[in-house]
Amino acid sequence: MTELDVRGLPPPEPFEHIMLALQMLPAGGSLRVHIHREPFPLYQVLRDTGYAWQTTAHADGSFVILISRGA
Numbered sequence: 001m002t003e004l005d006v007r008g009l010p011p012p013e014p015f016e017h018i019m020l021a022l023q024m025l026p027a028g029g030s031l032r033v034h035i036h037r038e039p040f041p042l043y044q045v046l047r048d049t050g051y052a053w054q055t056t057a058h059a060d061g062s063f064v065i066l067i068s069r070g071a
Contacts (some may be wrong), residue, residue: 007036007062015042030068038063
């Protein structure tokens with residue numbers, strides 16, 4: 001699993017880093033993203049490009065998103 005921490009980066013850097021990391025994922029790989037706010041625009045792009053994801057909110061207001069290639 002690849003880990004990516006984009007907390008604190010200004011827009012659109014988190015989105016850009018996430019999309020680059022997804023392009024570099026090996027087949028069957030997954031990406032765990034640590035981010036400081038919930039990236040609602042990312043969800044539509046993930047849906048449109050065939051990824052599945054699970055978002056977990058943390059008490060400090062940050063989120064962890066586990067992204068994998070959808071079935």
